[in-house]
Structures are given as C-alpha cells and as structure tokens.
Amino acid sequence: MDIKLKPLPVYLYENFKKHPEKVAFREKDYGIWNEYTWQDYLYFVSKVAIYFTDIGVKAQDTVAIVGDNKPEWVVSELATQLLRAYPVGIYQDSVVSEVKYILEKTNARVVIAEDQEQVDKILEVVENVPSVKKIIYYDKKGMYQYSDDRLVYFKDIVEKDISVKSIEEFYKGMMENIDLNDVAVMCTTSGTTGFPKIAMLSHKNLSFMSRSLGKADPKYSDDEFVSFLPLPWIGEQMMSVASALMYGFKVNFPESHDTVQNDMKEIGPNLIFSPPRVWENLAATVQMKIMDASKFKKWIYNKCLPVGYMFAESKFEKRNLTLLQKIKYKLAYYAVFRKLKERLGFSNIRSAITGGAALGPDTFKFFHALGVNLKQIYGQTEISGISCIHRSDDIDFTSVGIPIEGTEIKITEDNEIISKSDAVFMGYYGDEKVTLETLKDGWLYSGDAGYFDENGKLVVIDRKKDLMYLSDDSMFSPQFIENKLKFSPYVKEAVVIGDKRDYITAILNIDMGIVGKWAEENKIAYSTYTDLSSKDEVYSLIAAEVKRVNDTLKKEHKINKFLLLYKELDPDDGELTRTRKVRRSFINEKYKELIDAMYEDVSVKNITASIKLQDGREKTINTDMKIYKMEL
Numbered sequence: 001m002d003i004k005l006k007p008l009p010v011y012l013y014e015n016f017k018k019h020p021e022k023v024a025f026r027e028k029d030y031g032i033w034n035e036y037t038w039q040d041y042l043y044f045v046s047k048v049a050i051y052f053t054d055i056g057v058k059a060q061d062t063v064a065i066v067g068d069n070k071p072e073w074v075v076s077e078l079a080t081q082l083l084r085a086y087p088v089g090i091y092q093d094s095v096v097s098e099v100k101y102i103l104e105k106t107n108a109r110v111v112i113a114e115d116q117e118q119v120d121k122i123l124e125v126v127e128n129v130p131s132v133k134k135i136i137y138y139d140k141k142g143m144y145q146y147s148d149d150r151l152v153y154f155k156d157i158v159e160k161d162i163s164v165k166s167i168e169e170f171y172k173g174m175m176e177n178i179d180l181n182d183v184a185v186m187c188t189t190s191g192t193t194g195f196p197k198i199a200m201l202s203h204k205n206l207s208f209m210s211r212s213l214g215k216a217d218p219k220y221s222d223d224e225f226v227s228f229l230p231l232p233w234i235g236e237q238m239m240s241v242a243s244a245l246m247y248g249f250k251v252n253f254p255e256s257h258d259t260v261q262n263d264m265k266e267i268g269p270n271l272i273f274s275p276p277r278v279w280e281n282l283a284a285t286v287q288m289k290i291m292d293a294s295k296f297k298k299w300i301y302n303k304c305l306p307v308g309y310m311f312a313e314s315k316f317e318k319r320n321l322t323l324l325q326k327i328k329y330k331l332a333y334y335a336v337f338r339k340l341k342e343r344l345g346f347s348n349i350r351s352a353i354t355g356g357a358a359l360g361p362d363t364f365k366f367f368h369a370l371g372v373n374l375k376q377i378y379g380q381t382e383i384s385g386i387s388c389i390h391r392s393d394d395i396d397f398t399s400v401g402i403p404i405e406g407t408e409i410k411i412t413e414d415n416e417i418i419s420k421s422d423a424v425f426m427g428y429y430g431d432e433k434v435t436l437e438t439l440k441d442g443w444l445y446s447g448d449a450g451y452f453d454e455n456g457k458l459v460v461i462d463r464k465k466d467l468m469y470l471s472d473d474s475m476f477s478p479q480f481i482e483n484k485l486k487f488s489p490y491v492k493e494a495v496v497i498g499d500k501r502d503y504i505t506a507i508l509n510i511d512m513g514i515v516g517k518w519a520e521e522n523k524i525a526y527s528t529y530t531d532l533s534s535k536d537e538v539y540s541l542i543a544a545e546v547k548r549v550n551d552t553l554k555k556e557h558k559i560n561k562f563l564l565l566y567k568e569l570d571p572d573d574g575e576l577t578r579t580r581k582v583r584r585s586f587i588n589e590k591y592k593e594l595i596d597a598m599y600e601d602v603s604v605k606n607i608t609a610s611i612k613l614q615d616g617r618e619k620t621i622n623t624d625m626k627i628y629k630m631e632l
Helices: 008-018 038-054 071-082 096-106 116-128 154-158 164-175 203-216 234-247 257-267 276-292 295-316 323-344 361-370 432-438 478-485 512-521 529-533 536-550 584-590 592-597
Strands: 023-029 032-037 062-066 086-090 108-113 134-137 151-153 183-188 198-202 224-226 250-253 271-274 351-354 374-378 408-411 416-420 443-452 458-463 491-497 504-510 559-564 604-612 618-626
Touching: 008 038, 008 071, 008 164, 008 203, 008 234, 023 038, 023 071, 023 257, 032 038, 038 071, 038 154, 038 164, 062 071, 062 096, 062 116, 071 086, 071 108, 071 164, 071 183, 071 234, 086 096, 096 108, 096 116, 096 198, 108 116, 116 134, 134 154, 151 154, 183 203, 183 234, 198 203, 198 234, 203 234, 224 234, 224 257, 224 271, 234 250, 234 271, 257 323, 271 276, 276 295, 276 323, 276 351, 276 361, 276 512, 295 323, 295 361, 323 361, 361 374, 361 478, 408 443, 432 443, 458 478, 478 491, 478 504, 478 536, 491 584, 504 529, 504 536, 504 592, 512 529, 512 536, 536 559, 559 618, 584 592, 592 604
Parallel strands: 023 250, 062 086, 062 108, 086 183, 108 134, 134 151, 224 250, 271 351, 351 374, 504 559
Antiparallel strands: 023 032, 183 198, 408 416, 416 443, 443 458, 491 504, 604 618
C-alpha cells in the first residue's frame, strides 16, 4: 500500500490516533531509559506551539535550535512546523561567530538552547541580533545564576496545565492549515568554502524522500533507531524526524556522546545511518581492541578475517559460495564476527547505511566481512538527503546504487551529476542568486562528478572542484586516496595534495589514542600530540601504512611524500566543516609553507605556528616538521 504524502505534523497526529500509548521515543537519563508515548509527543508539541503563539511567533518566523540530540529538539521542531514557522538547526559545536551568522541570516525569533554552554553563546551575540525575543533552555544545570528576562525553562512550558480537549483541538486546528509546500526545516549545507548556505526543505520534499527511501530500504513500526548524529545534519533529519514519523518506529536518544556505544548495545537497533567518519572510527576501534587482545584472540581474528573478506567479495561479485566456504564462514562468524557485532551494538541490525561522503572500499569490505549488510547512499542536503541507494541484493563498494523511486539522474557533458525529483529543495534562504545557480529548469546541479557503470549504477568520483590533475594532465581523486589512508587505525585524517604538481603528497593526522597506545607498548616516551607525531618511530609506522595504500594504486597515483601535522585538523580552526569534510582551499592556504616544502629537496622544515588549546588560549610553537619520502 502506497503512503500518501502529508505534512510531517499530520503523521504525528495519525500515530497518536492509531496507538496513543505506544512508545514513540526514549531518552536515557542517569542510566535509566525514560519512555514517551505518541500521546506524550503530541501533547508536548502542542504545549510548545501554544507557548510560541503566546509570545507572538507566527508563520514564516524562524526558530533556531542548538544542542545535543534530545526529545526537546524534535518536539521544538514539530511545534515550529505546526505554526508554519521555519525551524533551523545549529550544530552543537558551532563557535560563536557561526551561531551569530545563522541567527542574523534567518532573523530568528526564538532560540531553543540545550544547556548553559549553548545559552552563553546566544547571550554573547543576542544584543547584535535584536530579532531574538526568547531563549528556551532544557538543561537547567548551572542556570540558577542567570536572570535574563529572555530566558525560559523548557520544562515549565510542557508542564503547564492545559486541558486535554484544548490541546487536541489546538493541534488539529493548526495542523489543518499546514500545506505540503510549506517549509518543514532549514538545514545548513556543509560549507566547505566559508559560512554554510541554508537550504529550505518542504514537507513534500521530506515526505517524498521518506516514502521513496522506505520502498528501497523498508522501515517498520516496531523498528528501533538510535539518534546520535547531529540533528542539523540532513541524514539525522531523514531518520529521526521524517522517516520516524512516517513509519512510526522508535527513536532512542543516548545519555551522552560518551555512552553511545553502550546505549546502542542495550537497544540493539534495527536501523543505523551514519556518515563515513563513524564507520571509519568503528573499524579503527575494532582494530585497536584487537591490538590489546591476547595472542590467542589475535591469532583467531587474523585467521577469520580473510574468510570474512572472501564472503564479502563473493557477495559483491554475486558468486555462490561452495559448501566448504559456507562452513568456513559460519565457523568464523560464530567464533569472532557475531561477538564483534554484538559489541558494536549491531546484533539486530537489518538496515545499515552510510552516506554524506564516499566510504573507502577497505572499510566497506570490513563491515561486510563481519556480516553487516552495509549499503551506500548518495544524496545531498538539497535533495532531502538521498537520491540513490544500494538494494539489499545488489551491493558493491565502487558505486552508490541506483536512483530511488521518483528520482531522475543525468550526467552532464562535463560529468556533473544532476537530479530531479519532488525531494529537491525549495531554495537557499535569503540567497536567490545561489539558488538560481544550483537549480536550473528543475534540475539540481550537485557539483559532484560521476558516471553510470555498465550495470546502470551511479559511480561518484569526487566533488568536481576537488578533482585534481598532475602536471602531466593525469587526473586523480584525492578523496579516493584519503579514504584508503583512513582505513588505517593509526591515521585519523588525511589531506592529499598534488594539483598541477609533479607528484602526489599528503598531510596526515595520527590518531592520538591508538598511536599513543602503540607508543606505550613499544616503550616510546612522549608528552603531547606534537611530540608524538614528530617521533621517527611514528613516521616509520605511518610510512608502512602509506606503503600499504601505495601498493594498491597506479604508479602515477602513489603518494611520494607525506608529513605528520603538529596538530589535529579541527572544525573550530576552519580546517574541517561541522560534518568533518576537508576545507581544501583553506588548508592549501594555511599550510602553504609546508606544502611547498614537500615539493622541494628538503627533509625538514622549521615552522612557527599557533595552536589553540582546549581552554581557548593560543600557544605559539616552533618546531621542525619532518618530510618523509617514500620508496616507490
């Protein structure tokens, strides 16, 4: 049966009418999972919307939300939608300048801020953003000392005594005014070249996307989902809000970022959707645990993993296993992989999806080896998150699958991927010029380069602007090489360089936790990240990882030199976006001196640089940066 497209608050009302006492979401607090029903959900939304009305919020006003994934976030978003106002999410780790930009750009009337940290950011800029009338916080820890009249405690709003009849009548009356083409949410783009653009997505966009995704990758009302990725990200909106409302599955909010893994194990979700960095971190975590394991466990793991890879490759090649191969994989699964899946919280996983950027083939194969049926999707904020996905019986690590129902994709003469569907966004808020550059005759121009393979599946090469050409005009994708490097548990971040140069080089970040553990095991003393990353032994360790990658690359694509940066790349320093995509032009400019040195005949470059400490202070360092030349 086909699901009819409706505004998101209508799906909430239907779930409430169908099964009011069924659990809609859970939140873990002080180690206890607190459950909230569809009735609770609707009543909370109604009370917040009534409060918004009382303070003068009206259609087309903006409500900004900043904080961790909590019920208060989605309740505030739905309450805003109920009034036909525009909710906009701000990443929790945004610095003050980024918060100010979004509040000013959208003329936000109200800000929902999680806690004291977020409230402080708002109060620091609010005098310059006169549109903000109220700041509603939902974690009162440390807030007793604040006396600003604009501050309101969220709990005081939802605990207000309003009759059930009034609540339901208000909700139903407001719901009937919502149009499918109204703005449902505004999501910031990744902003790899500066401040993000703000994409407006309608109820039609999101419900069309959810329905088409559900047909390609089914969702059920008894499914469990754990919401731990930032809600300003379209991927989390796609699952925790739009799909959860349409299909009625439970959304679980972990206690904190630090408890996500344990909370996942307790819930045992059926659905997971994460960007590549999460899958890369999980793969690195497994490899780190194996480093700590006993000799016997390491031996078992190293015997079983090749069997897992054999299983994964047979699936990608659609080749049937022999009886002996099936028996080997069963033994490997019960000896190692089943326990690993359980520890990762994947015991009940039916749908595992990655998207938001390309996932390296090594990481992709690794999870299939464990028995996780990981699928790649392709999309962007401007098409409500998704346009292509692997089907369960047709997965490979080179493509991103075929278009979802109702989505048309073409490749232009210069290899750009363009899309058309009812999920394509309404435009950028307050930026008609850029909207017209992105939307042409109903087609969304992605900025990505790609092609269709012989099986009709889309292959994404890289961002068009990120494709590079060596001085001999041979083309390469830096992202492809970077993903291979990041499969190493020792490499946390990689930036590949070589555009219009004679050869390819790389700036690498070590993983402090894993390399630090390795250093301790090998009795190598160190003090700071800068100190550890400069050790000769660490350079040799990473060189072995770079060689492993080089062995899989064409001669002209091999990494000739690399250096280990003295600091971690950080969104707060402008080097990464909030979704941890590399800002290449910024890095090329900031580290020009070091990059140029890798194309000179030197093995050491002395630099003076400034490092921002965790407490906000800046420290100037003078250090010798080693440049390692690979044997090719």
